[in-house]
Amino acid sequence: MSALGDAEAARRGKTGGLSLSAAAPWLIAIVLLAGLPFVFTGGAALTVMNQMAITIIFALAYNMLLGQGGMLSFGHAVYMGLGGFFCVHLMNMVEYDGLLLPLPLLPLFGGLFGLLFAFIIGSFSTRRAGTVFAMISLGVGELIASLSIIVVAFFGGEEGVSGDRTMGPVVAGFDFASQKEVYYLTAAWLFVSALAMFLYSRTPVGRIANAVRDNEERAEFLGYSQRYVRWISFCASGFFAGIAGGLFAINFEILTEENLNLATSGSILLITFLGGVGFFLGPVIGAVVFTLLQTVLSLYTEIWALYVGLLFVLTVMFFPSGLAGVFAIHVRPWQLGKIGLLASPYLKMFVPALLFVFSAAAVLEILFHARHAAIGEEQMSLFGLTFNSHGVWPLTIAIIICVASYLILKRLAPSLKEAWDEANHGEVGR
Structure with a gap:
């Protein structure tokens, strides 16, 4: 055996060709998915985790299209919705027609149905990328969403x-019958789907999709058909989106027009960008954050969607790589052994940043309550305090705290920049 072969064998270890470092995140994921129901035991918590898992699969499927293939779609909820509707009909065939179909296999059929329509629609929509593809996806999405109201036999109309x-x-x-059993079924499909999508991104087809995304003319010059590469990526994405739709049908036992309309397609686009398009874990982070904001934050405020929108805008403006990019940019200081230089500036800015966020939220909440509260309901509770939202002082104090904390953050920003430049100065391995 050559020296190169010896080095490769030593690197791979004893996992049959799979390095321990590559397998570790997936082993951790198995333990985490298996242990979550013992930490969050309530039925509501299990429902939220199921919704989170479905959103993760859908977001990863969308990232195969956007992040890996460079195709911006405004109608990708169609394939999730169609897969879900098909699975609901299969569930009814099991109940009324005696079809012997085990429930754990149902998402697979949803994926195949999504793949079928992705194959058909992708045959003409993937001829061009960019704006042309985006507009075709928007048109197809609106068309099928409209048909869901008209074709009652399959979509059930408005109900x-x-x-x-x-x-x-x-x-x-x-x-x-229990939510815990459904959770483990959903978690199993989440793990299998995520692993399959990760391995797909490492295949030659996945690598070529990256090349077509970055420079389609050069990929064409090297002999690869950009259209067929996009088509394959589109079909794969439709398949996994259909799996997410099948899991949605199992969890919620109902599908409506909302599952395939433009709002759902826009939400998954927001989730993917929020988490980070250029990272495999980006959609996972985005799906977790968005689901928590949608399910938990909505219990405390009526304007939760405003906060989601503000978070999305700020992320795009200041962190174009998404929330995953925030972690990624700290890898270099960590490798240089200078991550400790950032601890002091971060600690100094933590309290002012916290005050700024909560005071800004207080301003929005007070204004919203003062504008939309019913006549005579002037008292409101916020952060454990009860006060008159129509008075001058609550809003004034919130604005003062917001402005003061912002000015403090602005004054501390230069020291953070100096520490950041110092932490990134040097070369890894020296």
Whole structure:
């Protein structure tokens, strides 16, 4: 064996060709997914985690299209929705027609249905990228969303189509009546789908998709058909989006026009950009943050969507690589052994930043309550305090704190920049 072969064998270790460092994140993911129901035991928490897992699969599927293939789609919820509708009809066939289909296999059929429509639509929509593809995806999305109201036989009209997941055959003693059983089914499909999409991104087709995204003329010159590469990526993305739709059907047992309209397509675009398009974990982070804001923050404020929009705008303006990019830019200081230089500036800015966020939120909440509160309901509770939202002082104090904390942050910014430049100065390995 050559010296290169010995080095490669030593690097791979004892995992049959798979390095321990590459397998570790997936082993951690298995432990995390298996242990979460023991930490969050409530039914509401399990529902939120199920929704989070479905959103992660959908966001990763969309990132295959946008981040890996460079195709901006405004109608990708179509493939998730169609996969979900098909799965609901299969659930009804199991209940009323005696179809012997185990529930754990249902998302696979949703994926195949999404793949079918992605194959058909992609045959003409992937001829061009850029604005042309985006406008075609928008038109197709609006067309199918409109058809969901007209074609009542398949889409159920405005009421949608519902089913019952418990009417299928029992699998290994599980009838999937409890939310915990549904969670483990969803988590299993999340792990398999995420691993499959990660491995796909490492295949030659996935690498060529990156090349077509970066420079399609050069990829064409090297002999690769940019159209067929985009088509393959589009079909793969549609397949996994259909799996997400099947899991949605299992979890919520109903599909409506909302599952495939422009709003859902816009939400997944926001989630992907928020997490970070250029990173595999970006959509995962975006899906987790968005789901928590949508489900948890919405319990405390009616203007949660405004906060999501502000977070998205600020992320695009100051962190174009998304939330995952915020972690990525700290890798170099870590490798240089200078990450400690950032600790002091971060600690100094933590309290003012916290005050700025909460005081700005207080200003928005007071203004909203003063404008939309019913006549006679002038008292409001915020951060454990009860006060008159129509008075002058609550709003004035919130504005003063907001402005003061902003000025403090602005004054501390130069020291942070100096520390950041110092932490990134040097070469790794020296």
